[in-house]
Amino acid sequence: MFDxxxxxxxxxxxxxxxxxxxxxxxxxxxxxxxAWIRFRQDRAGLLxxxxxxxxxxxxxxxxxxxxxxxxxxxxxxxxxxxGIHDERSYSAPLAxxxxxxxxxxxxxxxLLGTNAxxxxxxxxxxxxxxxxxxxGGLTSAIYLPLGTFFGIxxxxxxxxxxxVIQYVYTTLASIPEIxxxxxxxxxxxxxxxxxxxxxxxxxxAWVGLCRLIRGETMRQAERPYVAAARALGQSHARIVTxxxxxxxxxxxxxxxxLGFSGIVLAEAVLSYLGVGTPVGTxxxxxxxxxxxxxxxxxPVVWWNLVSATGALFTLVLSLNLLGDAxxxxxxxxxx
Amino acid sequence: xxxxxxxxxxxxxxxxxxxxxEAVKGISFTxxxxxxxAIVGExxxxxxxxxxxxxxxxxxxxxxxxxxxxxxxxxDVLKKSPRELRTIRGNKIAYIFQEPSTSxxxxxxxxxxxxxxxxxxxxEVRDLDAEVIKYLDLVGIVDPAKRLHDYxxxxxxxxxxxxxxAMALSCQPELLVxxxxxxxxxxTIQAQIMDQLRELKKQIEMAIILITHxxxxxxxxxxxxxxxxxxxxxxxxxxHTVLSNPQHPYTRALIQCIPQPGxxxxxxxxxxxxxxxxAS
Numbered sequence: 001m002f003d004x005x006x007x008x009x010x011x012x013x014x015x016x017x018x019x020x021x022x023x024x025x026x027x028x029x030x031x032x033x034x035a036w037i038r039f040r041q042d043r044a045g046l047l048x049x050x051x052x053x054x055x056x057x058x059x060x061x062x063x064x065x066x067x068x069x070x071x072x073x074x075x076x077x078x079x080x081x082x083g084i085h086d087e088r089s090y091s092a093p094l095a096x097x098x099x100x101x102x103x104x105x106x107x108x109x110x111l112l113g114t115n116a117x118x119x120x121x122x123x124x125x126x127x128x129x130x131x132x133x134x135x136g137g138l139t140s141a142i143y144l145p146l147g148t149f150f151g152i153x154x155x156x157x158x159x160x161x162x163x164v165i166q167y168v169y170t171t172l173a174s175i176p177e178i179x180x181x182x183x184x185x186x187x188x189x190x191x192x193x194x195x196x197x198x199x200x201x202x203x204x205a206w207v208g209l210c211r212l213i214r215g216e217t218m219r220q221a222e223r224p225y226v227a228a229a230r231a232l233g234q235s236h237a238r239i240v241t242x243x244x245x246x247x248x249x250x251x252x253x254x255x256x257x258l259g260f261s262g263i264v265l266a267e268a269v270l271s272y273l274g275v276g277t278p279v280g281t282x283x284x285x286x287x288x289x290x291x292x293x294x295x296x297x298x299p300v301v302w303w304n305l306v307s308a309t310g311a312l313f314t315l316v317l318s319l320n321l322l323g324d325a326x327x328x329x330x331x332x333x334x335x
Numbered sequence: 336x337x338x339x340x341x342x343x344x345x346x347x348x349x350x351x352x353x354x355x356x357e358a359v360k361g362i363s364f365t366x367x368x369x370x371x372x373a374i375v376g377e378x379x380x381x382x383x384x385x386x387x388x389x390x391x392x393x394x395x396x397x398x399x400x401x402x403x404x405x406x407x408x409x410x411d412v413l414k415k416s417p418r419e420l421r422t423i424r425g426n427k428i429a430y431i432f433q434e435p436s437t438s439x440x441x442x443x444x445x446x447x448x449x450x451x452x453x454x455x456x457x458x459e460v461r462d463l464d465a466e467v468i469k470y471l472d473l474v475g476i477v478d479p480a481k482r483l484h485d486y487x488x489x490x491x492x493x494x495x496x497x498x499x500x501a502m503a504l505s506c507q508p509e510l511l512v513x514x515x516x517x518x519x520x521x522x523t524i525q526a527q528i529m530d531q532l533r534e535l536k537k538q539i540e541m542a543i544i545l546i547t548h549x550x551x552x553x554x555x556x557x558x559x560x561x562x563x564x565x566x567x568x569x570x571x572x573x574x575h576t577v578l579s580n581p582q583h584p585y586t587r588a589l590i591q592c593i594p595q596p597g598x599x600x601x602x603x604x605x606x607x608x609x610x611x612x613x614a615s
């Protein structure tokens with residue numbers, strides 16, 4: 001069901017809506033406004049934000065699909081790159097002819113060459129943004145609520161609630177992550193698809209966030225305003241949602257940005273191991289996986305590997321810089 | 336006058352890993368409607384524990400209500416369910432605490448904090464803004480309409496405490512428990528807040544339990560005073576009687592600790608616990 005174009009469109013719009021809602025509700029808080037004022041002065045952070053925005057834009061172009069007359073679907077990005085022709089096989093970046101001279105000349109110029117099936121590598125790299133962003137977005141949509149919810153519960157109610165939640169996440173954390181991921185993907189119904197992959201990543205990724213939120217909630221719950229809320233006769237549910245949640249939400253935002261790069265990396269690793277994105281879906285992990293054979297060729301086919309790692313590296317670096325900038329902007333010790 | 340609150344032989348223990356701590360050892364007192372009772376005692380005497388116990392705000396465990404009754408309008412608070420307790424908190428008994436700066440939620444504006452209390456206990460109020468302004472005005476905040484959208488950190492300590500009082504009053508409680516309301520404030524602001532409480536006492540019919548370690552601030556506001564020492568009430572009576580003719584050596588020692596203006600320069604009085612122990 002995750003493969004249907006309408007579902008994908010809706011899911012992405014939903015994810016974006018959720019993100020915008022968090023930012024919108026945050027923009028009313030003094031603390032977020034002051035953080036934005038500080039963030040604006042952070043050049044590295046701003047640059048990272050722009051780069052991340054470009055990735056998001058490219059990903060969105062590839063996600064937004066529409067059905068065509070002959071029953072298939074085309075993405076908005078497909079329309080943009082419709083002038084770039086497929087070749088018959090490998091060709092080096094900016095080359096005039098195929099890598100195998102017997103295949104003859106190329107139909108067009110390819111900035112980053114073509115892959116084994118003759119597809120333009122630049123287009124494939126751009127298309128793979130979508131896979132990375134979908135996995136990142138879906139996984140975040142699973143693990144952020146899980147981690148925040150259980151973290152606040154454990155930190156607020158303590159005692160047996162805390163014991164149970166700690167027991168569960170310590171058990172999860174004690175299993176080597178890759179092993180657990182592979183196991184979940186293997187047994188999940190529906191087989192290998194983006195949904196299964198996100199689910200597996202989601203149920204393993206909430207542990208760190210949960211720990212963080214639990215600690216911060218414990219700190220916040222000790223503060224007199226929670227006692228004051230209780231003295232006013234507010235219920236546990238209201239104290240958790242109205243008082244504690246807004247006071248730990250900045251940690252969720254930072255964790256989301258920093259965690260995103262980890263998820264994109266994990267996708268690449270899992271695809272390299274052969275349990276990630278299905279073969280045929282453009283993904284950086286699949287491109288790197290394919291490079292195993294390509295690096296053994298003579299002459300070496302390096303452009304697939306370099307394009308995928310380059311795109312991956314830029315995104316991960318930008319996300320980390322952005323996360324750092326956000327953390328600095330929200331640090332209460334600076335004002 | 337009718338009795339609003341009657342505490343009978345209340346004993347509170349804390350079960351800790353190293354043994355049981357007897358925080359309150361069987362105390363009894365009453366509060367009439369509209370009356371102000373001051374509970375005076377030093378740190379650790381059990382006065383704050385007593386205040387929090389009135390609506391069972393102490394965490395259970397480790398708290399154990401060993402014996403006694405807390406009768407509010409004749410009904411025992413210790414027998415109420417959590418749901419019933421929530422309707423008492425704020426609605427019948429409201430609190431103000433020592434640290435106004437941290438007792439307000441940092442992410443909400445003044446208006447939202449008070450509106451929250453109103454929505455909870457007085458859902459019939461339609462115009463929340465007007466009601467919030469009314470109470471901010473009542474506690475002496477100048478130009479309250481302009482303060483509505485301020486955050487707690489934009490206010491001074493005295494102002495924050497006034498907001499806390501406004502929040503407590505907005506629920507129209509029958510009893511206000513003020514737990515060291517002026518301890519975190521400097522002396523001039525202390526005086527202002529105490530004046531404000533005195534003023535409010537005249538304006539609204541509301542009983543107050545004033546918990547403090549400072550005998551100096553209760554004069555003129557408390558009708559009666561209970562002196563607590565090591566979990567027991569050692570002296571209980573009309574404020575002027577206790578102040579002019581203290582019976583218990585601990586009360587005498589506490590009163591002597593109030594610095595007098597024009598006093599000859601000498602070391603400040605301290606309480607000699609060994610001597611008190613020997614006396615009692």
